Amino acid sequence: MRILGIETSCDETSAAVVEETGDAAKPWTIRSNVIASQIPIHREWGGVVPELASRQHIRDICGVVDRALADGDTRWADLGAIAVTQGPGLVGSLLVGVAFAKAAAAAADLPLVAVHHLAGHIESLILQNGEIPLPAVVLVVSGGHTSLYLVDEPGRYQLLSRTRDDAAGEAYDKVAKLLGLGYPGGPVIDRLAKTGNDRAIALPTTRLTHADRNAPQLKGDLDFSFSGLKTAVARYVRSRAAQESHLSQELQVAQDLSPAFSDQEIADISASFQRIVVTALLDRLFEAARRHQAKSIGIAGGVSANSRLRAELADRGARREMPTFVPSLKLSTDNAAMIAAAGLRKFRAGVLAPMTLNADAALPL
Numbered sequence: 001m002r003i004l005g006i007e008t009s010c011d012e013t014s015a016a017v018v019e020e021t022g023d024a025a026k027p028w029t030i031r032s033n034v035i036a037s038q039i040p041i042h043r044e045w046g047g048v049v050p051e052l053a054s055r056q057h058i059r060d061i062c063g064v065v066d067r068a069l070a071d072g073d074t075r076w077a078d079l080g081a082i083a084v085t086q087g088p089g090l091v092g093s094l095l096v097g098v099a100f101a102k103a104a105a106a107a108a109d110l111p112l113v114a115v116h117h118l119a120g121h122i123e124s125l126i127l128q129n130g131e132i133p134l135p136a137v138v139l140v141v142s143g144g145h146t147s148l149y150l151v152d153e154p155g156r157y158q159l160l161s162r163t164r165d166d167a168a169g170e171a172y173d174k175v176a177k178l179l180g181l182g183y184p185g186g187p188v189i190d191r192l193a194k195t196g197n198d199r200a201i202a203l204p205t206t207r208l209t210h211a212d213r214n215a216p217q218l219k220g221d222l223d224f225s226f227s228g229l230k231t232a233v234a235r236y237v238r239s240r241a242a243q244e245s246h247l248s249q250e251l252q253v254a255q256d257l258s259p260a261f262s263d264q265e266i267a268d269i270s271a272s273f274q275r276i277v278v279t280a281l282l283d284r285l286f287e288a289a290r291r292h293q294a295k296s297i298g299i300a301g302g303v304s305a306n307s308r309l310r311a312e313l314a315d316r317g318a319r320r321e322m323p324t325f326v327p328s329l330k331l332s333t334d335n336a337a338m339i340a341a342a343g344l345r346k347f348r349a350g351v352l353a354p355m356t357l358n359a360d361a362a363l364p365l
């Protein structure tokens with residue numbers, strides 16, 4: 001069976017054709033995965049502008065789907081279902097995908113499957129690596145999310161912890177903006193950090209010890225927090241700027257003067273920031289795996305593309321004889337193949353969406 005996947009939750013318009021293999025160990029194979037990125041449009045504004053995003057999805061969706069079918073050598077009649085991201089994400093963006101998927105399902109007389117965006121990121125691990133040993137603890141870390149899930153059986157995701165404030169990718173993007181490095185910040189900081197000294201600048205780690213009032217069902221001590229780290233980098237940047245221009249910090253802020261950092265200092269800030277983020281992510285991930293006697297560990301989502309995170313994950317896993325998994329770089333960031341894979345999982349479990357399906361910007365998993 002082949003499924004068409006559609007993903008429009010943020011700033012990528014994506015469509016993919018994924019097919020079942022009949023092999024229980026490696027259940028799915030990608031026939032096509034087309035991604036139209038809007039990054040050049042949003043870069044000018046330093047972040048995603050929701051209204052521009054939804055308008056661009058409308059322009060791109062038909063062509064992207066046509067291309068995914070052509071690349072996958074697939075006709076509408078070859079499909080068995082359509083899967084679409086229902087949420088979470090930007091509501092205007094989600095609506096484009098949901099409306100398109102409903103119309104296509106009605107026109108081609110196909111069943112519709114609604115997919116949670118983070119279930120898609122988690123299933124990207126299985127799409128890439130085949131079924132992984134369960135129970136597994138999976139960290140989903142992107143521009144919008146930093147959450148730990150326990151997967152105790154295929155297709156069942158139990159939330160263990162999440163960020164109390166910024167997502168890790170959001171922290172990357174904000175720090176890059178402070179340093180004048182452009183959007184998105186993750187890939188640039190990742191690259192610059194390679195030549196920096198990761199102990200050059202003292203930055204704080206936030207450790208939470210108590211449950212969140214908004215989520216009393218979670219213990220809370222595995223939660224993440226990155227806004228303090230971002231503020232510390234901002235404070236450092238401002239104090240260096242003040243030193244350079246001999247202005248008071250207050251004046252500096254008022255005039256929004258960025259210091260002319262040397263390439264080495266930017267590399268040092270990037271490396272120091274990245275060390276704290278990677279350590280915070282991996283410490284909690286491995287602690288959760290220990291508590292839940294996990295047989296494997298995975299990291300998915302845009303930040304899983306990070307080279308230091310990947311290297312340290314493999315390293316810590318090898319030392320503890322714990323199998324670790326990441327998606328390919330293309331499957332790390334938002335794409336429809338992962339939505340198609342999660343859709344096939346739900347389809348086989350018999351969970352279909354009604355034609356009254358609506359986008360849900362805050363859909364829980």
Ligand code: KG4
Pocket residue numbers: 010141142143144145168169170172173184185186187190301302303304305306307332333334
């Ligand atoms: O999963 P994704 O494409 O979209 C969301 O669902 O948010 O993730 C995008 C995020 C951005 O914040 C971007 O800066 C970050 O992933 N990112 C990275 C890297 N590549 C992308 N962060 C750190 N290192 C990278 N190499």
Ligand code: ZN
Pocket residue numbers: 117121142301302333334
């Ligand atoms: Zn994502």
